[in-house]
Amino acid sequence: MQPLTIIMYHYIRDFTRTRYPGIKGLDLAGFRRQLDYLQSRHTIVRVRDVVAAQRGESGLPADAALLTFDDAYAEHYALVFPELYERKLEGAFFAPVDPVCHGKLLDVNRIHFILAANAAQGGDPEEISAKLDAALREAEAGWNLEPVEAYRAQWAHPNRFDDAETIYIKRMLQTALPEALRHRIAVDLFAHFVSMDEAAFAGELYMSEQQARLMQGCGMYFGSHGASHHWLNRVPREIQEAEVDRSLEFLRRIGSPVDDHWVMCYPYGGWNEGLLDVLRDRNCTLGLTTEVATALINQHDPLLLPRFDTNDFPR
Structure with a gap:
C-alpha cells in the first residue's frame, strides 16, 4: 500500500x-x-x-x-x-x-458563468432560478416533468461549497433534467445573462x-x-x-x-x-x-x- x-x-x-x-x-x-x-x-x-x-x-x-x-x-x-x-x-x-x-462551450461552464455574470451585475441566484422555474413550468407537460416544488424539495440543499439556491440551479442544469432540455435552458440563460456569442466566449475560455x-x-x-x-x-x-x-x-x-x-x-x-x-x-x-x-x-x-x-x- x-x-x-x-x-x-x-x-x-x-x-x-x-x-x-x-x-x-x-x-x-x-x-x-x-x-x-x-x-x-x-x-x-x-x-x-x-x-x-x-x-x-x-x-x-x-x-x-x-x-x-x-x-x-x-x-x-x-x-x-x-x-x-x-x-x-x-x-x-x-x-x-x-x-x-x-x-464548443460546455454546459457546466455555461452554468458557472451564468451565476458569475449575474453576481457581477449585482444580482442574486434567485433571479436565475426564477427564470429556470418558469422554463420548467412551461416544459412540464411536454417533457413529463415533476412539479417545480418536487425538484426544489429534492435538490435545493446546500453543500460545502454552495448555498441551496445555487446548488438547485447547478443540479437542475447538470443532472436532474433530461439532457436535451437542460442544454436548451442553459443556452437560453447564457444568452440572457452572459453573451449571445458562445463561439467567441469558448475561444477565450x-x-x-x-x-x-x-x-x-x-x-x-x-x-x-x-x-x-x-x-x-x-x-x-x-x-x-x-x-x-x-x-x-x-x-x-x-x-x-x-x-x-x-x-x-x-x-x-x-x-x-x-x-x-x-x-x-x-x-x-x-x-x-x-x-x-x-x-x-x-x-x-x-x-x-x-x-x-x-x-x-x-x-
Whole structure:
C-alpha cells in the first residue's frame, strides 16, 4: 500500500483582471502559495511515477502528491503551465476534446458563468432560478416533468461549497433534467445573462490544441476527459466508447504516451461498471474520480483513484 495525495484543480485565474470575479476558483497568488505549501510537505510526482508504482516497477515517496487540472481552461496554459515549468513540476491536464478542438462551450461552464455574470451585475441566484422555474413550468407537460416544488424539495440543499439556491440551479442544469432540455435552458440563460456569442466566449475560455501540444512537449501530461464532458455513467455503451476513442485520438495527436500508459479523469466523477469495461478493453492504466480521500496504490482499484479538491488545502 502506497499513499498518494491527488489534488484536483479547475479554475485558476488572476481575479484582479477578470470580468467574472464571481467564478469560484483559485486566485493565481493563492495557487502559488498553495504550491509553496504542497512542496514544503509533499514530493510532487509525475504520472509516470504513479504508473510505475501501480505496475510494481518502483515505489512512491511516502509524501507523494500528484497535481491534476480538469477542463483545459486557457489559464491552465497562460498561468498554470509557466508556474509549474519554472518550478520543474509536472501537472496532469485533462482536456475534453470538443471545447479544445471545436470551440464548443460546455454546459457546466455555461452554468458557472451564468451565476458569475449575474453576481457581477449585482444580482442574486434567485433571479436565475426564477427564470429556470418558469422554463420548467412551461416544459412540464411536454417533457413529463415533476412539479417545480418536487425538484426544489429534492435538490435545493446546500453543500460545502454552495448555498441551496445555487446548488438547485447547478443540479437542475447538470443532472436532474433530461439532457436535451437542460442544454436548451442553459443556452437560453447564457444568452440572457452572459453573451449571445458562445463561439467567441469558448475561444477565450479554453486552451487550443496547439497549446496543449506545446505543454505536452514541455513536460506536462495530458490524459482523457472524454470528448463532450458527458456524465459517462448515464449514456449507453456506444457513446461511452465514442467518447473515449475520440479522446484517445486527440491525445495521440498531441503526443501523449497512450500506447504505454494513459489516465482517464471522469467528467463530474461519473463512472459505472460498463465504462470500466470500456476502459479496460483499451488498456487504461489509471482512473481518477471525485471521491475525497487519499489514494492507496495497489489497494484502490487503479481505475477508481480518489482525489482531494484544492479547497481541502491552505492557499
